[in-house]
Amino acid sequence: MHFGGATFSVNEGEFVVILGPSGAGKSTILNLLGGMDKPSSGEIIVGGEDISKYTDNQLTNYRAENIGFIFQFYNILPTLTVLENVQIVNDIVKKPKDAREVLKEVGLLKHESKFPNQLSGGEQQRVSIARAIAKDPILLLCDEPTGALDSKTGVEVLKLLKKQCDANEGANTVIIVTHNSLIAEIADRVIRVKNGKVESNEINKSPKKIEEVEW
Template sequence: MSTLIEFKDVVKEYKSGDHVLRAMDNVNFTIDEGEFVVILGPSGAGKSTLLNLLGGLDSTTSGQIIVNGEHVENFNDNELTKYRAKNVGFIFQFYNLIPNLTALENVELMKDIVDVNINGEEVLNSVGLEGHSNQFPAQLSGGEQQRVSIARAVAKQPAMLLCDEPTGALDSKTGVLILNLLQDMSNNKNTTVIIVTHNAILAEAADKVIRIKNGQIESIVINENPRKVEDLEW
């Protein structure tokens, strides 16, 4: 497996007045293609900062972020937009679907952004939403909405799926189904899936677990035999 993402000595500082907050302090790690990665850490550890940097929503103070051989840290606004469009499939805690587009339209929206030839119906079917394609987000349950959001992310055929607490707003049963879906994508379709969460149980299902604390890497563990999500003790 080849390396997809590399963080090299990444530093992110936030300035407010005279005060400087170092949210990311010399972070180094790599993620391989097709890996199912869980990034763990308590609140305020820097999870969101890491996600924002990786997702191209924010820029580094220093250090390098190399994705598919490209130096993301040098990108300007336009290049970041292109980077997001091409490489990153976001899955948010609150789904962030476009409320006035149907499930299908939310997915097919991606054709406006990237040049892919997909069939929205098929993608929706693949996340278990047969028969829901003409419903609006408000007509779907939370779990269904998150599935639409996964379908939307997958439809772009991005280099990675970036999931920010994807089950945070769901009950545990629905959450398991969603995580299961994400794990399958990694295992069966060789999609790189990165989940940011504070839920340590998920660690056992990951190929790689990156723990962060106070803006630094605490540990990186590679699971030789990750468990299935559905087998975990919730």
């Protein structure tokens, strides 16, 4: 994806939604922000540091320490139990959250010994959220997190994401990439992209509560 002058900024602690149709470049933005991809030109400043200049090793550390990822298809490891899927971050993060505590937060503690294939889609996505927040990341990047879920489960997932954003005295930033414009209604900031360009970057002056949105 080529971005011609796609400049935008996001403040710490914001719940951001990036909106756009398929092929607009939403996921590319997420990949660049998450240090999964490198831009051919330009800068990506996160917390005052230009991560576009990072080496592969620096990017690995950046992902480990700062970023939490949530994917549409969960990407949890099928041969690890729920608890192990969360505990996995203990291997890479210096101060991880207690895995059981996090599972309690997402309401999955009673399923801790189950394998992913024994869970529903929503439960699997909650495992993925638990794994992401166990790292206690400053930036949570979510790629169509509700895309594979029914609306009721989707709401549950969004609540968890919002909760994560409000935690840590509101210092955590959550960026959601989606084509579902309804989600934009609950966001602090909405960025619209089209054809690899940022069309608008607006602050939502009166974000709705999740319950207020008609899903």
